[in-house]
Amino acid sequence: MLIRDIMNVLDAELLTGEELLDVDVHTACGSDMMSDVLAYVKDQAVLVTGLLNQQAIRTAAMMDMVCVIFVRGKRPDQKIIECAKENGIAVMTTTHRMFTACGLLYKAGLNGGMKVK
């Protein structure tokens, strides 16, 4: 699905990354712990998180992810948005909670990648 479809599914507000709306993504990861994202993400393109800091963006960038979604209506400050711009990452915020946001995306066709061995 496209990043613009994610926006619709989550009724989310795009905060930066207009130019990435037509990027096609297939897998996502939901976590507040960046340690786990770094250890377990393989080729997931989307990060769903409740962690509101620049490391959420930098971690996504390190993993070559293209979109970060903040749940529970969390609003990143300007520094976080700047960080995302520099790293070419689309950022959106949704009022859904983590479980619901992940469930909606899964139902819409995104998957989570492989099981942890």
Add this chain to the structure above:
Amino acid sequence: MTVNSLHYHYDVPGDDFTRAGVASGAVKQILKQLGLNPETVRKMSIALYEAEINMVIHGGGGVIDIDIDDDKIVALVSDQGPGIEDLDLAMQEGWSTASEQERNLGFGAGMGLPNMKKYSDELEINSEVGVGTSVKITVNIEKSGEQRD
């Protein structure tokens, strides 16, 4: 492509968590611009980022030195922090001394060192209690086409 030994140096402040990862981000940009194989770039970026975050959270900040030559990238990440008491224990998945406060920043699952081991081709850690910790990460430069994994 030939790269004749490039060096980069970064000072990483220990008192500003918002900047943790900035140096690793800059290195990733450089590696990408050199046109290195994406898997090579990813391996070094992740391992270095873990080391940089550790240096800020546990080591009180320090320095990063990067050397890039034809066949490998070497990152030396050193701090003068408290050091690691039991390195074997620290290398185990899930072992962490991170505080609740550090976990609220998104780190402290005890996965960083094992992950650095996984993504580097060579990992050398020297640590002494009360003196500091230095982590040397080596990633071999794989030419496109001979990608593994």
